[in-house]
Amino acid sequence: MTQQPILELKNVSAAYGRIKAIKDISLKVYPGEVVSIIGANGAGKSTTLMSISCVLPITGGEILYDGVRIDGTAPDLLPARGLCQVPEGRRIFPRLTVEENLDMGAFFRKDKAGILHDMNRVFQLFPILQERRRQHGGTLSGGEQQMLAMGRALMSRPRLLLLDEPSLGLAPLIVQQIFRIIREINESDGVTVVLVEQNANLALQASNRGYVLETGNVIMEDDAQALLANPDIRKAYLGE
Protein backbone atom coordinates (compact mmCIF):
# COMPACT_ATOMS: atom_id res chain seq x y z
CA MET A 1 0.00 0.00 0.00
CA THR A 2 1.29 3.40 -0.92
CA GLN A 3 -1.34 5.57 0.69
CA GLN A 4 -0.66 7.47 3.91
CA PRO A 5 -1.33 5.49 7.09
CA ILE A 6 -4.17 6.85 9.22
CA LEU A 7 -2.15 5.87 12.27
CA GLU A 8 1.54 5.36 12.61
CA LEU A 9 3.64 4.60 15.69
CA LYS A 10 7.36 5.18 15.35
CA ASN A 11 9.51 3.61 18.07
CA VAL A 12 7.02 4.43 20.80
CA SER A 13 7.92 3.70 24.41
CA ALA A 14 5.78 4.24 27.47
CA ALA A 15 6.16 3.51 31.15
CA TYR A 16 4.25 3.43 34.40
CA GLY A 17 6.66 5.14 36.75
CA ARG A 18 9.93 3.28 36.29
CA ILE A 19 8.38 0.19 34.81
CA LYS A 20 8.66 0.22 31.04
CA ALA A 21 5.45 -1.12 29.60
CA ILE A 22 6.15 -0.82 25.89
CA LYS A 23 9.50 -0.43 24.13
CA ASP A 24 10.15 0.89 20.65
CA ILE A 25 6.83 -0.13 19.22
CA SER A 26 6.33 0.69 15.55
CA LEU A 27 3.17 -0.01 13.67
CA LYS A 28 1.10 1.32 10.81
CA VAL A 29 -2.62 1.23 10.21
CA TYR A 30 -4.05 2.16 6.82
CA PRO A 31 -7.51 3.65 6.22
CA GLY A 32 -10.24 1.05 5.98
CA GLU A 33 -8.25 -1.73 7.65
CA VAL A 34 -9.02 -3.84 10.65
CA VAL A 35 -5.73 -4.44 12.45
CA SER A 36 -5.46 -6.56 15.53
CA ILE A 37 -2.86 -6.45 18.23
CA ILE A 38 -2.59 -9.77 19.99
CA GLY A 39 -0.49 -10.91 22.88
CA ALA A 40 -0.59 -12.35 26.38
CA ASN A 41 -1.63 -10.58 29.54
CA GLY A 42 0.79 -7.75 30.32
CA ALA A 43 2.29 -7.67 26.83
CA GLY A 44 1.48 -3.95 26.57
CA LYS A 45 -1.61 -4.05 24.39
CA SER A 46 -3.78 -1.75 26.48
CA THR A 47 -0.79 0.48 27.17
CA THR A 48 -0.36 0.90 23.43
CA LEU A 49 -3.97 1.98 23.03
CA MET A 50 -3.82 4.35 26.01
CA SER A 51 -0.69 5.90 24.49
CA ILE A 52 -2.43 6.37 21.15
CA SER A 53 -5.34 8.05 22.93
CA CYS A 54 -2.79 10.30 24.68
CA VAL A 55 -4.10 9.28 28.10
CA LEU A 56 -0.68 7.88 28.97
CA PRO A 57 2.20 10.18 28.04
CA ILE A 58 4.82 8.41 25.97
CA THR A 59 8.49 8.47 26.95
CA GLY A 60 9.90 8.14 23.46
CA GLY A 61 9.01 7.97 19.80
CA GLU A 62 6.26 9.57 17.77
CA ILE A 63 2.58 8.90 17.19
CA LEU A 64 1.15 10.20 13.93
CA TYR A 65 -2.55 10.39 13.16
CA ASP A 66 -3.39 11.42 9.59
CA GLY A 67 0.29 12.17 9.21
CA VAL A 68 0.27 14.70 12.08
CA ARG A 69 1.96 14.13 15.43
CA ILE A 70 -0.57 13.75 18.21
CA ASP A 71 1.57 12.57 21.10
CA GLY A 72 1.47 15.16 23.87
CA THR A 73 -1.91 16.60 22.92
CA ALA A 74 -4.76 16.55 25.43
CA PRO A 75 -6.78 13.33 25.15
CA ASP A 76 -10.09 15.17 25.15
CA LEU A 77 -9.25 16.84 21.83
CA LEU A 78 -8.95 13.56 19.91
CA PRO A 79 -12.60 12.43 19.59
CA ALA A 80 -13.39 15.58 17.62
CA ARG A 81 -10.62 14.59 15.21
CA GLY A 82 -12.18 11.17 14.68
CA LEU A 83 -10.00 9.10 16.99
CA CYS A 84 -12.00 7.21 19.54
CA GLN A 85 -11.38 4.39 22.01
CA VAL A 86 -13.57 1.80 23.70
CA PRO A 87 -11.33 0.99 26.64
CA GLU A 88 -10.89 -2.27 28.47
CA GLY A 89 -13.68 -2.96 30.91
CA ARG A 90 -16.02 -0.80 28.76
CA ARG A 91 -16.08 2.00 31.35
CA ILE A 92 -19.72 2.88 31.03
CA PHE A 93 -20.73 5.88 33.15
CA PRO A 94 -22.61 3.81 35.72
CA ARG A 95 -24.99 6.46 36.99
CA LEU A 96 -25.86 8.02 33.66
CA THR A 97 -28.72 6.50 31.71
CA VAL A 98 -28.09 4.63 28.48
CA GLU A 99 -29.30 7.66 26.55
CA GLU A 100 -27.06 10.00 28.53
CA ASN A 101 -24.09 7.71 27.98
CA LEU A 102 -24.69 7.86 24.25
CA ASP A 103 -25.12 11.62 24.34
CA MET A 104 -21.77 11.93 26.13
CA GLY A 105 -20.20 10.05 23.23
CA ALA A 106 -21.21 13.00 21.06
CA PHE A 107 -20.12 15.56 23.65
CA PHE A 108 -18.06 17.71 21.33
CA ARG A 109 -20.79 17.80 18.67
CA LYS A 110 -23.37 20.55 18.51
CA ASP A 111 -25.53 19.29 15.61
CA LYS A 112 -28.64 18.15 17.46
CA ALA A 113 -30.28 16.58 14.43
CA GLY A 114 -27.16 14.62 13.56
CA ILE A 115 -26.79 13.39 17.13
CA LEU A 116 -30.38 12.20 17.16
CA HIS A 117 -29.88 10.48 13.83
CA ASP A 118 -26.79 8.69 15.08
CA MET A 119 -28.52 7.67 18.27
CA ASN A 120 -31.25 6.03 16.21
CA ARG A 121 -28.55 4.29 14.18
CA VAL A 122 -27.04 2.91 17.38
CA PHE A 123 -30.49 1.73 18.47
CA GLN A 124 -30.82 -0.02 15.13
CA LEU A 125 -27.51 -1.80 15.61
CA PHE A 126 -28.29 -2.67 19.23
CA PRO A 127 -32.07 -2.79 19.73
CA ILE A 128 -31.67 -3.84 23.37
CA LEU A 129 -30.19 -0.42 24.13
CA GLN A 130 -33.35 1.30 22.97
CA GLU A 131 -35.38 -0.84 25.34
CA ARG A 132 -33.09 0.11 28.19
CA ARG A 133 -32.51 3.73 27.26
CA ARG A 134 -33.77 5.20 30.53
CA GLN A 135 -31.88 2.70 32.67
CA HIS A 136 -28.61 3.54 34.41
CA GLY A 137 -25.58 2.19 32.56
CA GLY A 138 -24.40 0.39 35.70
CA THR A 139 -27.48 -1.81 35.72
CA LEU A 140 -26.79 -3.35 32.30
CA SER A 141 -25.31 -6.82 31.78
CA GLY A 142 -21.75 -7.17 30.53
CA GLY A 143 -22.83 -7.74 26.95
CA GLU A 144 -25.19 -4.79 27.00
CA GLN A 145 -22.46 -2.63 28.47
CA GLN A 146 -20.12 -3.63 25.65
CA MET A 147 -22.82 -2.70 23.15
CA LEU A 148 -23.35 0.62 24.92
CA ALA A 149 -19.61 1.30 24.96
CA MET A 150 -19.41 0.69 21.23
CA GLY A 151 -22.53 2.71 20.60
CA ARG A 152 -21.10 5.56 22.66
CA ALA A 153 -17.95 5.47 20.56
CA LEU A 154 -19.95 5.48 17.32
CA MET A 155 -21.75 8.61 18.49
CA SER A 156 -18.55 10.55 17.84
CA ARG A 157 -18.55 9.43 14.17
CA PRO A 158 -15.04 8.02 14.47
CA ARG A 159 -12.71 7.43 11.56
CA LEU A 160 -10.35 5.36 13.69
CA LEU A 161 -11.81 3.21 16.42
CA LEU A 162 -9.61 1.56 19.05
CA LEU A 163 -11.28 -1.44 20.68
CA ASP A 164 -9.74 -2.95 23.79
CA GLU A 165 -10.81 -6.54 24.56
CA PRO A 166 -14.38 -6.28 23.26
CA SER A 167 -14.93 -10.00 23.89
CA LEU A 168 -13.71 -10.09 27.48
CA GLY A 169 -16.07 -11.87 29.83
CA LEU A 170 -18.92 -12.19 27.33
CA ALA A 171 -20.98 -15.20 26.32
CA PRO A 172 -20.02 -16.69 22.92
CA LEU A 173 -23.28 -15.61 21.27
CA ILE A 174 -22.80 -12.01 22.38
CA VAL A 175 -19.19 -12.12 21.19
CA GLN A 176 -20.37 -13.19 17.75
CA GLN A 177 -22.85 -10.34 17.67
CA ILE A 178 -20.19 -7.81 18.74
CA PHE A 179 -17.80 -9.01 16.03
CA ARG A 180 -20.53 -8.89 13.41
CA ILE A 181 -21.09 -5.24 14.30
CA ILE A 182 -17.34 -4.54 14.18
CA ARG A 183 -17.25 -5.88 10.62
CA GLU A 184 -20.36 -3.92 9.73
CA ILE A 185 -19.07 -0.56 10.92
CA ASN A 186 -15.81 -1.28 9.16
CA GLU A 187 -17.38 -2.31 5.89
CA SER A 188 -20.42 -0.05 5.56
CA ASP A 189 -19.21 3.02 7.49
CA GLY A 190 -15.58 2.73 6.47
CA VAL A 191 -14.33 3.03 10.04
CA THR A 192 -10.74 1.90 10.51
CA VAL A 193 -10.45 -0.43 13.49
CA VAL A 194 -7.58 -1.35 15.77
CA LEU A 195 -8.54 -4.37 17.78
CA VAL A 196 -6.75 -5.51 20.91
CA GLU A 197 -7.64 -9.04 21.94
CA GLN A 198 -6.50 -11.93 24.05
CA ASN A 199 -8.76 -14.10 21.97
CA ALA A 200 -6.29 -14.15 19.07
CA ASN A 201 -8.21 -16.57 16.93
CA LEU A 202 -11.32 -14.44 16.93
CA ALA A 203 -9.43 -11.20 16.42
CA LEU A 204 -7.31 -12.43 13.53
CA GLN A 205 -10.31 -13.87 11.74
CA ALA A 206 -11.92 -10.44 11.79
CA SER A 207 -8.75 -8.60 10.74
CA ASN A 208 -6.73 -7.78 7.66
CA ARG A 209 -3.42 -7.67 9.48
CA GLY A 210 -2.06 -8.35 12.90
CA TYR A 211 0.77 -7.42 15.24
CA VAL A 212 2.02 -9.74 17.94
CA LEU A 213 3.19 -8.11 21.15
CA GLU A 214 5.40 -9.78 23.72
CA THR A 215 6.69 -8.06 26.89
CA GLY A 216 6.34 -4.64 25.34
CA ASN A 217 7.88 -5.43 21.96
CA VAL A 218 6.41 -6.11 18.56
CA ILE A 219 7.78 -9.57 17.76
CA MET A 220 5.87 -10.20 14.55
CA GLU A 221 3.62 -8.51 12.04
CA ASP A 222 1.89 -10.08 9.09
CA ASP A 223 -1.37 -10.58 7.26
CA ALA A 224 -3.98 -11.99 9.55
CA GLN A 225 -4.33 -15.16 7.48
CA ALA A 226 -0.58 -15.74 7.57
CA LEU A 227 -0.52 -15.29 11.34
CA LEU A 228 -3.38 -17.72 11.71
CA ALA A 229 -1.40 -20.25 9.68
CA ASN A 230 1.90 -19.64 11.46
CA PRO A 231 2.81 -22.67 13.61
CA ASP A 232 4.58 -20.58 16.29
CA ILE A 233 1.59 -18.31 16.64
CA ARG A 234 -0.77 -21.25 16.67
CA LYS A 235 1.22 -22.77 19.49
CA ALA A 236 1.69 -19.65 21.57
CA TYR A 237 -1.61 -17.83 21.11
CA LEU A 238 -4.17 -20.09 19.53
CA GLY A 239 -3.94 -22.85 22.09
CA GLU A 240 -2.56 -25.66 19.97
Next chain:
Amino acid sequence: MEVFLQQLVNGITLGGVYALVALGYTMVYGIIQLINFAHGEIFAAGGYMGVILISWMVAQGYPPFVCLGVALVLAMGYCALLAMAVEKLVYKPLRSSSRLSVLLSALGMSIFLQNGLMLTQGVYDRAYPGEMVRGGFEIGGAMVSYMQIVIVGITVVLLVGLNTLVFKTRVGKAMRATAQDKTMSALVGINASRIISMTFAIGAALACAAGIMVGMYYGSVRYDMGFVLGVKAFSAAVLGGIGNITGAMLGGLIIGMIEVFAAGYISSEYKDVFAFIILIGVLYFMPTGIMGENVDDTRV
Protein backbone atom coordinates in the same frame (compact mmCIF):
# COMPACT_ATOMS: atom_id res chain seq x y z
CA MET B 1 -47.64 24.10 69.13
CA GLU B 2 -46.72 27.72 68.57
CA VAL B 3 -43.12 27.00 69.38
CA PHE B 4 -43.19 24.02 67.07
CA LEU B 5 -44.54 26.04 64.14
CA GLN B 6 -42.14 28.88 64.82
CA GLN B 7 -39.18 26.52 64.90
CA LEU B 8 -40.39 24.81 61.76
CA VAL B 9 -40.34 28.13 59.90
CA ASN B 10 -36.92 29.00 61.30
CA GLY B 11 -35.65 25.51 60.52
CA ILE B 12 -36.67 25.72 56.90
CA THR B 13 -34.92 29.07 56.55
CA LEU B 14 -31.71 27.91 58.16
CA GLY B 15 -31.79 24.44 56.59
CA GLY B 16 -32.02 25.91 53.11
CA VAL B 17 -28.94 27.99 53.76
CA TYR B 18 -27.04 24.94 55.02
CA ALA B 19 -28.15 23.05 51.93
CA LEU B 20 -26.69 25.73 49.67
CA VAL B 21 -23.31 25.52 51.38
CA ALA B 22 -23.41 21.72 51.65
CA LEU B 23 -23.79 21.47 47.87
CA GLY B 24 -20.38 23.04 47.36
CA TYR B 25 -18.74 20.41 49.59
CA THR B 26 -20.54 17.53 48.02
CA MET B 27 -20.04 18.58 44.38
CA VAL B 28 -16.32 19.16 44.80
CA TYR B 29 -15.97 15.90 46.70
CA GLY B 30 -17.95 14.10 44.02
CA ILE B 31 -15.66 15.28 41.30
CA ILE B 32 -12.17 15.24 42.82
CA GLN B 33 -12.65 13.48 46.18
CA LEU B 34 -11.44 16.55 48.04
CA ILE B 35 -13.01 17.93 51.19
CA ASN B 36 -12.61 21.57 50.36
CA PHE B 37 -12.03 23.08 53.78
CA ALA B 38 -11.72 26.54 52.23
CA HIS B 39 -15.38 26.39 51.19
CA GLY B 40 -16.61 27.94 54.46
CA GLU B 41 -14.32 30.89 53.83
CA ILE B 42 -15.85 31.43 50.41
CA PHE B 43 -19.18 31.60 52.20
CA ALA B 44 -17.80 34.27 54.54
CA ALA B 45 -16.21 36.17 51.66
CA GLY B 46 -19.61 36.15 49.97
CA GLY B 47 -21.23 37.57 53.11
CA TYR B 48 -18.66 40.38 53.14
CA MET B 49 -18.92 41.12 49.45
CA GLY B 50 -22.68 41.30 49.96
CA VAL B 51 -22.48 43.77 52.83
CA ILE B 52 -20.01 45.96 50.96
CA LEU B 53 -22.13 46.09 47.81
CA ILE B 54 -25.48 46.43 49.57
CA SER B 55 -24.27 49.17 51.93
CA TRP B 56 -22.89 51.13 49.03
CA MET B 57 -26.00 50.80 46.93
CA VAL B 58 -28.34 51.56 49.83
CA ALA B 59 -26.30 54.72 50.45
CA GLN B 60 -26.83 55.67 46.81
CA GLY B 61 -30.55 55.41 47.41
CA TYR B 62 -31.43 52.38 45.30
CA PRO B 63 -34.54 50.42 46.35
CA PRO B 64 -33.81 47.41 48.60
CA PHE B 65 -34.70 44.71 46.09
CA VAL B 66 -32.47 46.22 43.44
CA CYS B 67 -29.65 46.38 45.97
CA LEU B 68 -30.16 42.77 46.98
CA GLY B 69 -30.50 41.47 43.43
CA VAL B 70 -27.47 43.29 42.04
CA ALA B 71 -25.37 42.45 45.10
CA LEU B 72 -26.29 38.77 44.84
CA VAL B 73 -25.30 38.55 41.20
CA LEU B 74 -22.05 40.49 41.55
CA ALA B 75 -20.96 38.78 44.76
CA MET B 76 -21.75 35.33 43.36
CA GLY B 77 -19.63 36.14 40.35
CA TYR B 78 -16.83 37.36 42.60
CA CYS B 79 -16.89 34.21 44.74
CA ALA B 80 -16.99 32.00 41.67
CA LEU B 81 -13.84 33.68 40.37
CA LEU B 82 -12.20 33.48 43.79
CA ALA B 83 -12.88 29.75 44.06
CA MET B 84 -11.67 29.14 40.51
CA ALA B 85 -8.47 31.01 41.30
CA VAL B 86 -7.94 28.95 44.46
CA GLU B 87 -8.51 25.77 42.49
CA LYS B 88 -6.10 26.78 39.72
CA LEU B 89 -3.35 28.03 42.00
CA VAL B 90 -3.55 25.66 44.94
CA TYR B 91 -5.38 22.43 44.09
CA LYS B 92 -4.68 21.88 40.41
CA PRO B 93 -0.87 21.70 40.74
CA LEU B 94 -1.44 18.91 43.28
CA ARG B 95 -3.85 16.92 41.12
CA SER B 96 -1.49 13.97 40.83
CA SER B 97 -0.21 14.12 44.42
CA SER B 98 -1.68 12.15 47.28
CA ARG B 99 -5.10 13.15 48.48
CA LEU B 100 -3.64 14.10 51.84
CA SER B 101 -1.49 16.84 50.28
CA VAL B 102 -4.52 18.42 48.66
CA LEU B 103 -6.51 18.12 51.87
CA LEU B 104 -3.77 19.86 53.83
CA SER B 105 -3.47 22.63 51.30
CA ALA B 106 -7.23 23.10 51.53
CA LEU B 107 -6.83 23.55 55.28
CA GLY B 108 -4.03 26.02 54.62
CA MET B 109 -6.16 27.87 52.11
CA SER B 110 -8.93 28.10 54.68
CA ILE B 111 -6.59 29.76 57.18
CA PHE B 112 -5.17 32.02 54.49
CA LEU B 113 -8.57 33.22 53.30
CA GLN B 114 -9.90 33.70 56.82
CA ASN B 115 -6.88 35.78 57.78
CA GLY B 116 -7.17 37.67 54.55
CA LEU B 117 -10.72 38.63 55.49
CA MET B 118 -9.60 39.61 58.97
CA LEU B 119 -6.78 41.81 57.68
CA THR B 120 -8.83 43.56 55.04
CA GLN B 121 -12.19 43.79 56.83
CA GLY B 122 -11.22 43.91 60.49
CA VAL B 123 -12.00 41.66 63.43
CA TYR B 124 -15.34 43.19 64.40
CA ASP B 125 -18.81 42.29 63.23
CA ARG B 126 -19.90 44.21 60.19
CA ALA B 127 -23.59 45.11 60.18
CA TYR B 128 -25.88 44.68 57.20
CA PRO B 129 -27.99 47.76 56.48
CA GLY B 130 -30.93 47.37 58.87
CA GLU B 131 -34.47 46.61 57.90
CA MET B 132 -33.96 45.94 54.21
CA VAL B 133 -37.07 43.84 54.13
CA ARG B 134 -39.42 44.92 56.87
CA GLY B 135 -42.36 43.32 58.55
CA GLY B 136 -43.95 39.93 58.42
CA PHE B 137 -47.13 38.07 59.21
CA GLU B 138 -48.46 35.52 61.63
CA ILE B 139 -49.80 32.07 60.97
CA GLY B 140 -51.01 29.87 63.77
CA GLY B 141 -49.02 31.89 66.29
CA ALA B 142 -45.75 31.64 64.39
CA MET B 143 -44.12 34.81 63.13
CA VAL B 144 -42.94 34.66 59.55
CA SER B 145 -40.89 37.64 58.53
CA TYR B 146 -40.81 38.79 54.93
CA MET B 147 -37.07 38.43 55.18
CA GLN B 148 -37.55 34.70 55.76
CA ILE B 149 -39.82 34.52 52.74
CA VAL B 150 -37.20 36.26 50.63
CA ILE B 151 -34.46 33.91 51.88
CA VAL B 152 -36.48 30.77 51.32
CA GLY B 153 -37.55 32.07 47.92
CA ILE B 154 -33.98 32.71 46.79
CA THR B 155 -32.89 29.35 48.18
CA VAL B 156 -35.59 27.47 46.31
CA VAL B 157 -34.78 29.24 43.04
CA LEU B 158 -31.08 28.39 43.42
CA LEU B 159 -31.72 24.76 44.37
CA VAL B 160 -34.11 24.21 41.49
CA GLY B 161 -31.68 25.95 39.16
CA LEU B 162 -28.81 23.75 40.26
CA ASN B 163 -30.88 20.59 39.94
CA THR B 164 -31.84 21.56 36.41
CA LEU B 165 -28.25 22.35 35.53
CA VAL B 166 -26.87 19.08 36.86
CA PHE B 167 -29.59 16.69 35.77
CA LYS B 168 -31.05 18.23 32.63
CA THR B 169 -28.28 20.00 30.73
CA ARG B 170 -25.38 18.61 28.75
CA VAL B 171 -22.86 20.37 30.95
CA GLY B 172 -24.50 18.71 33.94
CA LYS B 173 -24.21 15.32 32.29
CA ALA B 174 -20.56 16.04 31.61
CA MET B 175 -20.07 16.96 35.28
CA ARG B 176 -21.58 13.69 36.39
CA ALA B 177 -19.62 11.76 33.79
CA THR B 178 -16.38 13.36 34.99
CA ALA B 179 -17.24 12.55 38.59
CA GLN B 180 -17.86 8.92 37.65
CA ASP B 181 -14.84 8.25 35.43
CA LYS B 182 -12.27 10.91 34.58
CA THR B 183 -10.28 8.87 32.07
CA MET B 184 -13.37 7.80 30.19
CA SER B 185 -14.76 11.32 30.16
CA ALA B 186 -11.49 12.47 28.54
CA LEU B 187 -11.87 9.67 25.98
CA VAL B 188 -15.25 11.04 24.93
CA GLY B 189 -13.85 14.55 24.64
CA ILE B 190 -14.74 16.15 27.98
CA ASN B 191 -12.15 18.58 29.29
CA ALA B 192 -11.95 17.55 32.94
CA SER B 193 -10.05 20.67 34.07
CA ARG B 194 -12.77 22.91 32.73
CA ILE B 195 -15.49 20.82 34.39
CA ILE B 196 -13.63 20.82 37.72
CA SER B 197 -13.16 24.57 37.54
CA MET B 198 -16.83 25.02 36.79
CA THR B 199 -17.80 22.82 39.72
CA PHE B 200 -15.80 25.00 42.09
CA ALA B 201 -17.40 28.11 40.60
CA ILE B 202 -20.95 26.80 40.98
CA GLY B 203 -20.37 25.63 44.56
CA ALA B 204 -18.83 28.97 45.45
CA ALA B 205 -21.68 30.96 43.94
CA LEU B 206 -24.19 29.00 46.02
CA ALA B 207 -22.12 29.46 49.19
CA CYS B 208 -21.89 33.16 48.45
CA ALA B 209 -25.66 33.50 48.20
CA ALA B 210 -25.89 31.66 51.51
CA GLY B 211 -23.35 34.06 53.03
CA ILE B 212 -25.36 37.09 52.01
CA MET B 213 -28.60 35.58 53.28
CA VAL B 214 -27.07 34.63 56.64
CA GLY B 215 -25.74 38.18 56.88
CA MET B 216 -29.19 39.63 56.24
CA TYR B 217 -30.89 37.14 58.54
CA TYR B 218 -28.65 37.67 61.55
CA GLY B 219 -27.90 41.30 60.68
CA SER B 220 -24.13 41.06 60.49
CA VAL B 221 -21.11 39.14 59.25
CA ARG B 222 -17.79 38.32 60.85
CA TYR B 223 -14.48 37.24 59.34
CA ASP B 224 -14.57 33.83 61.04
CA MET B 225 -18.22 33.00 60.42
CA GLY B 226 -17.26 30.50 57.73
CA PHE B 227 -15.75 28.03 60.13
CA VAL B 228 -18.67 26.82 62.22
CA LEU B 229 -21.14 27.13 59.39
CA GLY B 230 -18.72 25.31 57.12
CA VAL B 231 -18.48 22.38 59.52
CA LYS B 232 -22.25 22.26 59.85
CA ALA B 233 -22.73 22.29 56.10
CA PHE B 234 -20.06 19.64 55.78
CA SER B 235 -21.97 17.54 58.33
CA ALA B 236 -25.05 18.05 56.20
CA ALA B 237 -23.19 16.82 53.11
CA VAL B 238 -21.93 13.75 54.99
CA LEU B 239 -25.39 13.08 56.42
CA GLY B 240 -26.89 13.18 52.94
CA GLY B 241 -24.13 11.00 51.54
CA ILE B 242 -21.09 12.89 50.36
CA GLY B 243 -21.01 13.22 46.60
CA ASN B 244 -24.79 13.09 46.34
CA ILE B 245 -26.51 16.34 45.33
CA THR B 246 -30.01 15.48 46.46
CA GLY B 247 -28.49 14.14 49.66
CA ALA B 248 -26.78 17.45 50.38
CA MET B 249 -30.05 19.34 50.00
CA LEU B 250 -31.81 16.89 52.29
CA GLY B 251 -28.93 16.84 54.78
CA GLY B 252 -28.90 20.63 54.95
CA LEU B 253 -32.58 20.76 55.72
CA ILE B 254 -32.31 18.05 58.39
CA ILE B 255 -29.34 19.67 60.12
CA GLY B 256 -31.10 23.05 60.05
CA MET B 257 -34.25 21.55 61.55
CA ILE B 258 -32.44 19.59 64.23
CA GLU B 259 -30.41 22.59 65.24
CA VAL B 260 -33.42 24.87 65.47
CA PHE B 261 -35.59 22.36 67.33
CA ALA B 262 -32.79 21.47 69.70
CA ALA B 263 -32.30 25.16 70.38
CA GLY B 264 -36.01 25.58 70.99
CA TYR B 265 -36.68 22.52 73.12
CA ILE B 266 -33.36 21.58 74.69
CA SER B 267 -30.93 24.44 74.97
CA SER B 268 -29.96 27.27 72.67
CA GLU B 269 -26.56 27.39 74.32
CA TYR B 270 -25.71 24.02 72.86
CA LYS B 271 -27.26 24.47 69.43
CA ASP B 272 -23.93 24.15 67.64
CA VAL B 273 -23.23 20.83 69.32
CA PHE B 274 -25.98 18.93 67.56
CA ALA B 275 -24.56 19.23 64.08
CA PHE B 276 -21.33 17.72 65.38
CA ILE B 277 -23.16 14.93 67.18
CA ILE B 278 -24.84 14.10 63.89
CA LEU B 279 -21.53 14.22 62.03
CA ILE B 280 -19.93 11.79 64.46
CA GLY B 281 -23.00 9.58 64.56
CA VAL B 282 -23.28 9.36 60.79
CA LEU B 283 -19.58 8.68 60.34
CA TYR B 284 -19.76 5.99 62.99
CA PHE B 285 -22.99 4.24 62.11
CA MET B 286 -23.63 4.91 58.43
CA PRO B 287 -20.62 6.48 56.75
CA THR B 288 -22.26 6.51 53.32
CA GLY B 289 -25.07 8.74 54.60
CA ILE B 290 -28.73 8.73 53.74
CA MET B 291 -28.42 8.65 49.97
CA GLY B 292 -24.79 7.71 49.87
CA GLU B 293 -23.14 6.19 46.89
CA ASN B 294 -20.70 3.45 47.65
CA VAL B 295 -17.41 4.64 48.97
CA ASP B 296 -15.56 3.47 45.90
CA ASP B 297 -12.41 5.00 44.53
CA THR B 298 -11.43 2.28 42.11
CA ARG B 299 -13.06 4.24 39.33
CA VAL B 300 -10.96 7.36 39.82
